[in-house]
Amino acid sequence: MALLEGNLVQSKPLLGKVALVTGASRGIGLNVARELSRYGAITVVNFNSSADKAEELAAELSRDHVEASAIQADVSKSEDVYRLTQEILDRYERVDIVVNNAGITRDSRFLSMSLEQWNEVLHTNLTGIFHITQNLLPSMIEHNYGRIINISSIIAQTGGFGQVNYSAAKAGILGLTKSLALETVKYNITVNTVCPGFILTDMVAAVPEKVQEKIKSKIPMGRFGTPQEVANVVRFLAVDGDYITGQCINVNGGLYM
Ligand SMILES: NC(=O)c1ccc[n+]([C@@H]2O[C@H](COP(=O)([O-])OP(=O)(O)OC[C@H]3O[C@@H](n4cnc5c(N)ncnc54)[C@H](OP(=O)(O)O)[C@@H]3O)[C@@H](O)[C@H]2O)c1
Numbered sequence: 001m002a003l004l005e006g007n008l009v010q011s012k013p014l015l016g017k018v019a020l021v022t023g024a025s026r027g028i029g030l031n032v033a034r035e036l037s038r039y040g041a042i043t044v045v046n047f048n049s050s051a052d053k054a055e056e057l058a059a060e061l062s063r064d065h066v067e068a069s070a071i072q073a074d075v076s077k078s079e080d081v082y083r084l085t086q087e088i089l090d091r092y093e094r095v096d097i098v099v100n101n102a103g104i105t106r107d108s109r110f111l112s113m114s115l116e117q118w119n120e121v122l123h124t125n126l127t128g129i130f131h132i133t134q135n136l137l138p139s140m141i142e143h144n145y146g147r148i149i150n151i152s153s154i155i156a157q158t159g160g161f162g163q164v165n166y167s168a169a170k171a172g173i174l175g176l177t178k179s180l181a182l183e184t185v186k187y188n189i190t191v192n193t194v195c196p197g198f199i200l201t202d203m204v205a206a207v208p209e210k211v212q213e214k215i216k217s218k219i220p221m222g223r224f225g226t227p228q229e230v231a232n233v234v235r236f237l238a239v240d241g242d243y244i245t246g247q248c249i250n251v252n253g254g255l256y257m
Contacts, residue, residue, distance in 0.1 A: 012040030023102030197252025
Protein backbone atom coordinates (compact mmCIF):
# COMPACT_ATOMS: atom_id res chain seq x y z
CA MET A 1 0.00 0.00 0.00
CA ALA A 2 2.77 2.41 1.01
CA LEU A 3 4.65 1.46 -2.16
CA LEU A 4 1.53 2.23 -4.24
CA GLU A 5 1.14 5.61 -2.57
CA GLY A 6 4.85 6.31 -3.11
CA ASN A 7 4.50 5.54 -6.83
CA LEU A 8 1.45 7.79 -7.10
CA VAL A 9 3.29 10.70 -5.46
CA GLN A 10 6.17 10.16 -7.88
CA SER A 11 4.03 10.01 -11.01
CA LYS A 12 1.60 12.72 -9.91
CA PRO A 13 3.65 15.07 -7.73
CA LEU A 14 0.99 17.81 -7.94
CA LEU A 15 -1.76 15.68 -6.36
CA GLY A 16 -3.65 17.80 -3.82
CA LYS A 17 -2.52 21.06 -5.43
CA VAL A 18 -4.89 23.49 -7.11
CA ALA A 19 -3.77 25.32 -10.25
CA LEU A 20 -5.25 28.22 -12.20
CA VAL A 21 -4.15 28.76 -15.79
CA THR A 22 -5.44 31.96 -17.39
CA GLY A 23 -6.17 31.90 -21.11
CA ALA A 24 -6.19 28.11 -21.16
CA SER A 25 -8.76 27.56 -23.90
CA ARG A 26 -6.13 27.53 -26.67
CA GLY A 27 -2.40 27.49 -27.45
CA ILE A 28 0.21 27.58 -24.71
CA GLY A 29 -2.32 27.85 -21.87
CA LEU A 30 -4.19 24.76 -23.03
CA ASN A 31 -0.97 22.74 -23.04
CA VAL A 32 0.04 24.07 -19.63
CA ALA A 33 -3.35 23.13 -18.14
CA ARG A 34 -3.06 19.64 -19.62
CA GLU A 35 0.48 19.22 -18.27
CA LEU A 36 -0.36 20.36 -14.72
CA SER A 37 -3.43 18.14 -14.70
CA ARG A 38 -1.38 15.19 -15.97
CA TYR A 39 0.92 15.74 -13.00
CA GLY A 40 -2.01 15.62 -10.61
CA ALA A 41 -3.19 19.19 -10.02
CA ILE A 42 -6.86 20.14 -9.83
CA THR A 43 -6.86 22.59 -12.71
CA VAL A 44 -9.01 25.64 -13.39
CA VAL A 45 -9.15 26.41 -17.10
CA ASN A 46 -9.81 30.13 -17.46
CA PHE A 47 -11.06 31.49 -20.78
CA ASN A 48 -12.47 34.72 -22.13
CA SER A 49 -14.52 33.94 -25.24
CA SER A 50 -13.76 30.32 -26.27
CA ALA A 51 -16.30 28.65 -23.96
CA ASP A 52 -16.70 25.43 -25.97
CA LYS A 53 -12.96 24.78 -26.17
CA ALA A 54 -12.47 25.46 -22.45
CA GLU A 55 -15.41 23.25 -21.42
CA GLU A 56 -14.10 20.51 -23.70
CA LEU A 57 -10.64 20.71 -22.14
CA ALA A 58 -11.98 20.67 -18.57
CA ALA A 59 -14.08 17.59 -19.41
CA GLU A 60 -11.01 15.88 -20.95
CA LEU A 61 -8.85 16.62 -17.90
CA SER A 62 -11.53 15.43 -15.46
CA ARG A 63 -11.93 12.25 -17.47
CA ASP A 64 -8.23 11.48 -18.04
CA HIS A 65 -6.53 12.91 -14.97
CA VAL A 66 -7.95 14.92 -12.06
CA GLU A 67 -10.99 17.13 -11.49
CA ALA A 68 -10.92 20.30 -13.59
CA SER A 69 -13.29 23.17 -14.28
CA ALA A 70 -13.64 25.92 -16.86
CA ILE A 71 -14.42 29.44 -15.64
CA GLN A 72 -14.97 32.50 -17.83
CA ALA A 73 -13.32 35.79 -16.90
CA ASP A 74 -11.78 38.63 -18.85
CA VAL A 75 -8.53 39.11 -16.91
CA SER A 76 -8.43 42.79 -17.84
CA LYS A 77 -11.63 43.41 -15.85
CA SER A 78 -11.21 43.58 -12.09
CA GLU A 79 -14.83 42.56 -11.42
CA ASP A 80 -14.47 39.46 -13.63
CA VAL A 81 -11.25 38.47 -11.88
CA TYR A 82 -12.82 38.98 -8.45
CA ARG A 83 -15.67 36.64 -9.45
CA LEU A 84 -13.23 34.07 -10.90
CA THR A 85 -10.95 34.01 -7.88
CA GLN A 86 -13.83 33.90 -5.38
CA GLU A 87 -15.35 30.98 -7.25
CA ILE A 88 -12.03 29.10 -7.12
CA LEU A 89 -11.55 29.77 -3.41
CA ASP A 90 -15.18 28.84 -2.60
CA ARG A 91 -14.87 25.61 -4.56
CA TYR A 92 -11.34 24.47 -3.67
CA GLU A 93 -10.43 26.62 -0.64
CA ARG A 94 -6.91 27.31 -1.91
CA VAL A 95 -4.77 27.97 -4.96
CA ASP A 96 -1.20 26.70 -5.09
CA ILE A 97 -0.13 27.38 -8.66
CA VAL A 98 -1.07 30.37 -10.79
CA VAL A 99 0.02 30.53 -14.42
CA ASN A 100 -0.63 34.03 -15.75
CA ASN A 101 -0.74 33.15 -19.43
CA ALA A 102 -3.64 35.13 -20.97
CA GLY A 103 -2.33 37.50 -23.60
CA ILE A 104 -3.18 39.31 -26.81
CA THR A 105 -1.46 41.30 -29.55
CA ARG A 106 -2.77 44.47 -31.19
CA ASP A 107 0.15 45.28 -33.49
CA SER A 108 0.60 48.64 -35.15
CA ARG A 109 3.45 51.02 -35.89
CA PHE A 110 3.84 53.41 -32.97
CA LEU A 111 2.67 56.56 -34.77
CA SER A 112 -0.56 54.92 -35.86
CA MET A 113 -1.13 53.00 -32.61
CA SER A 114 -4.38 54.09 -30.97
CA LEU A 115 -4.70 54.56 -27.24
CA GLU A 116 -7.27 51.76 -27.40
CA GLN A 117 -4.69 49.34 -28.88
CA TRP A 118 -2.19 50.41 -26.21
CA ASN A 119 -4.69 50.05 -23.35
CA GLU A 120 -6.16 46.74 -24.51
CA VAL A 121 -2.73 45.09 -24.55
CA LEU A 122 -1.50 46.67 -21.32
CA HIS A 123 -4.75 45.93 -19.47
CA THR A 124 -4.86 42.28 -20.60
CA ASN A 125 -1.19 41.29 -20.59
CA LEU A 126 0.06 43.24 -17.56
CA THR A 127 -2.81 44.57 -15.43
CA GLY A 128 -4.49 41.17 -15.77
CA ILE A 129 -1.59 39.69 -13.80
CA PHE A 130 -2.01 42.41 -11.16
CA HIS A 131 -5.72 41.58 -10.73
CA ILE A 132 -5.28 37.79 -10.64
CA THR A 133 -2.27 37.78 -8.35
CA GLN A 134 -3.56 40.37 -5.90
CA ASN A 135 -6.77 38.40 -5.42
CA LEU A 136 -5.04 35.04 -4.91
CA LEU A 137 -1.91 35.98 -2.98
CA PRO A 138 -3.61 36.20 0.46
CA SER A 139 -4.67 32.54 0.16
CA MET A 140 -1.13 31.52 -0.81
CA ILE A 141 0.30 33.46 2.14
CA GLU A 142 -2.22 31.79 4.46
CA HIS A 143 -1.05 28.34 3.28
CA ASN A 144 2.60 29.35 3.19
CA TYR A 145 2.95 28.00 -0.34
CA GLY A 146 2.70 29.33 -3.87
CA ARG A 147 4.12 28.99 -7.36
CA ILE A 148 3.37 32.00 -9.58
CA ILE A 149 4.49 31.60 -13.19
CA ASN A 150 4.05 34.52 -15.57
CA ILE A 151 4.23 34.12 -19.34
CA SER A 152 6.14 37.00 -20.89
CA SER A 153 7.82 36.90 -24.32
CA ILE A 154 11.12 37.17 -26.16
CA ILE A 155 9.70 40.50 -27.36
CA ALA A 156 10.25 41.85 -23.83
CA GLN A 157 13.97 41.30 -24.42
CA THR A 158 14.43 42.15 -28.09
CA GLY A 159 11.57 44.54 -28.85
CA GLY A 160 9.35 43.87 -31.83
CA PHE A 161 8.52 45.99 -34.87
CA GLY A 162 4.95 47.28 -34.50
CA GLN A 163 4.79 45.94 -30.96
CA VAL A 164 5.47 48.89 -28.66
CA ASN A 165 2.37 48.03 -26.61
CA TYR A 166 3.13 44.29 -26.44
CA SER A 167 6.82 44.68 -25.62
CA ALA A 168 6.06 47.29 -22.93
CA ALA A 169 3.53 44.96 -21.29
CA LYS A 170 5.81 41.92 -21.55
CA ALA A 171 8.84 43.82 -20.21
CA GLY A 172 6.61 45.03 -17.36
CA ILE A 173 6.05 41.39 -16.43
CA LEU A 174 9.81 40.91 -15.95
CA GLY A 175 9.96 43.77 -13.43
CA LEU A 176 6.75 42.71 -11.70
CA THR A 177 8.13 39.18 -11.33
CA LYS A 178 11.37 40.27 -9.67
CA SER A 179 9.73 42.74 -7.27
CA LEU A 180 6.96 40.35 -6.27
CA ALA A 181 9.51 37.54 -5.81
CA LEU A 182 11.26 39.69 -3.20
CA GLU A 183 8.01 40.45 -1.36
CA THR A 184 6.75 36.85 -1.27
CA VAL A 185 9.91 34.83 -0.68
CA LYS A 186 9.36 34.64 3.08
CA TYR A 187 6.01 32.88 2.54
CA ASN A 188 7.52 30.04 0.46
CA ILE A 189 6.03 31.60 -2.66
CA THR A 190 8.16 31.72 -5.79
CA VAL A 191 7.48 34.05 -8.72
CA ASN A 192 9.06 33.37 -12.10
CA THR A 193 8.63 34.27 -15.74
CA VAL A 194 8.81 32.08 -18.80
CA CYS A 195 9.80 33.92 -21.98
CA PRO A 196 8.75 31.95 -25.05
CA GLY A 197 10.25 32.74 -28.43
CA PHE A 198 8.05 31.99 -31.44
CA ILE A 199 5.66 29.18 -30.62
CA LEU A 200 3.23 27.49 -33.02
CA THR A 201 -0.16 28.77 -31.84
CA ASP A 202 -2.96 30.94 -33.30
CA MET A 203 -0.89 33.99 -32.28
CA VAL A 204 1.99 33.05 -34.61
CA ALA A 205 -0.34 31.63 -37.29
CA ALA A 206 -1.76 35.17 -37.58
CA VAL A 207 1.65 36.46 -38.74
CA PRO A 208 1.92 36.60 -42.59
CA GLU A 209 3.65 33.50 -43.96
CA LYS A 210 6.48 35.50 -45.53
CA VAL A 211 7.28 37.09 -42.16
CA GLN A 212 7.06 33.67 -40.48
CA GLU A 213 9.71 32.30 -42.86
CA LYS A 214 11.96 35.29 -42.22
CA ILE A 215 11.70 34.80 -38.45
CA LYS A 216 12.31 31.06 -38.74
CA SER A 217 15.50 31.63 -40.75
CA LYS A 218 16.91 33.58 -37.78
CA ILE A 219 16.18 30.91 -35.14
CA PRO A 220 19.37 28.90 -34.47
CA MET A 221 17.28 25.72 -34.02
CA GLY A 222 15.66 26.44 -37.40
CA ARG A 223 12.06 25.94 -36.27
CA PHE A 224 9.27 27.41 -34.16
CA GLY A 225 8.71 25.96 -30.71
CA THR A 226 5.67 23.92 -29.73
CA PRO A 227 3.24 24.86 -26.94
CA GLN A 228 4.19 21.58 -25.23
CA GLU A 229 7.82 22.72 -25.03
CA VAL A 230 6.69 25.79 -23.08
CA ALA A 231 4.33 23.70 -20.94
CA ASN A 232 7.23 21.42 -19.97
CA VAL A 233 9.15 24.36 -18.50
CA VAL A 234 6.11 25.67 -16.63
CA ARG A 235 5.56 22.20 -15.17
CA PHE A 236 9.25 22.02 -14.20
CA LEU A 237 8.92 25.30 -12.29
CA ALA A 238 5.72 24.08 -10.61
CA VAL A 239 7.08 20.66 -9.65
CA ASP A 240 10.82 21.09 -9.18
CA GLY A 241 11.45 24.83 -9.01
CA ASP A 242 11.65 25.12 -5.21
CA TYR A 243 14.92 27.11 -5.22
CA ILE A 244 14.14 29.25 -8.27
CA THR A 245 12.57 32.68 -7.86
CA GLY A 246 12.63 36.02 -9.65
CA GLN A 247 13.98 34.37 -12.79
CA CYS A 248 13.16 34.51 -16.46
CA ILE A 249 13.49 31.17 -18.26
CA ASN A 250 13.88 31.51 -22.03
CA VAL A 251 12.27 28.91 -24.31
CA ASN A 252 13.24 30.29 -27.69
CA GLY A 253 15.38 27.84 -29.71
CA GLY A 254 18.41 30.07 -29.16
CA LEU A 255 16.91 33.15 -30.82
CA TYR A 256 17.84 35.37 -27.86
CA MET A 257 20.73 34.36 -25.59
N1 LIG B 1 2.74 32.05 -29.47
C1 LIG B 1 3.87 32.66 -29.30
O1 LIG B 1 4.76 32.63 -30.16
C2 LIG B 1 4.17 33.40 -28.03
C3 LIG B 1 5.45 33.89 -27.85
C4 LIG B 1 5.78 34.57 -26.70
C5 LIG B 1 4.81 34.74 -25.73
N2 LIG B 1 3.56 34.27 -25.92
C6 LIG B 1 2.59 34.52 -24.86
O2 LIG B 1 2.03 33.30 -24.42
C7 LIG B 1 0.70 33.50 -23.98
C8 LIG B 1 -0.22 32.55 -24.73
O3 LIG B 1 -0.08 32.81 -26.11
P1 LIG B 1 -0.70 31.86 -27.24
O4 LIG B 1 0.21 31.95 -28.39
O5 LIG B 1 -1.06 30.56 -26.66
O6 LIG B 1 -2.00 32.72 -27.59
P2 LIG B 1 -3.36 32.28 -28.29
O7 LIG B 1 -3.23 30.97 -28.96
O8 LIG B 1 -3.79 33.48 -29.05
O9 LIG B 1 -4.34 32.09 -27.02
C9 LIG B 1 -4.58 33.15 -26.17
C10 LIG B 1 -5.33 32.68 -24.94
O10 LIG B 1 -5.50 33.82 -24.08
C11 LIG B 1 -6.87 33.95 -23.79
N3 LIG B 1 -7.22 35.36 -23.57
C12 LIG B 1 -7.04 36.41 -24.40
N4 LIG B 1 -7.51 37.53 -23.84
C13 LIG B 1 -7.99 37.17 -22.62
C14 LIG B 1 -8.60 37.87 -21.57
N5 LIG B 1 -8.82 39.19 -21.64
N6 LIG B 1 -8.99 37.20 -20.47
C15 LIG B 1 -8.79 35.85 -20.37
N7 LIG B 1 -8.20 35.13 -21.34
C16 LIG B 1 -7.82 35.78 -22.45
C17 LIG B 1 -7.62 33.35 -24.96
O11 LIG B 1 -8.91 32.99 -24.51
P3 LIG B 1 -10.23 32.98 -25.45
O12 LIG B 1 -9.89 32.17 -26.66
O13 LIG B 1 -11.25 32.34 -24.57
O14 LIG B 1 -10.55 34.40 -25.76
C18 LIG B 1 -6.72 32.17 -25.29
O15 LIG B 1 -7.01 31.08 -24.45
C19 LIG B 1 0.39 34.97 -24.22
O16 LIG B 1 0.61 35.70 -23.05
C20 LIG B 1 1.40 35.36 -25.28
O17 LIG B 1 1.70 36.73 -25.25
C21 LIG B 1 3.20 33.60 -27.04
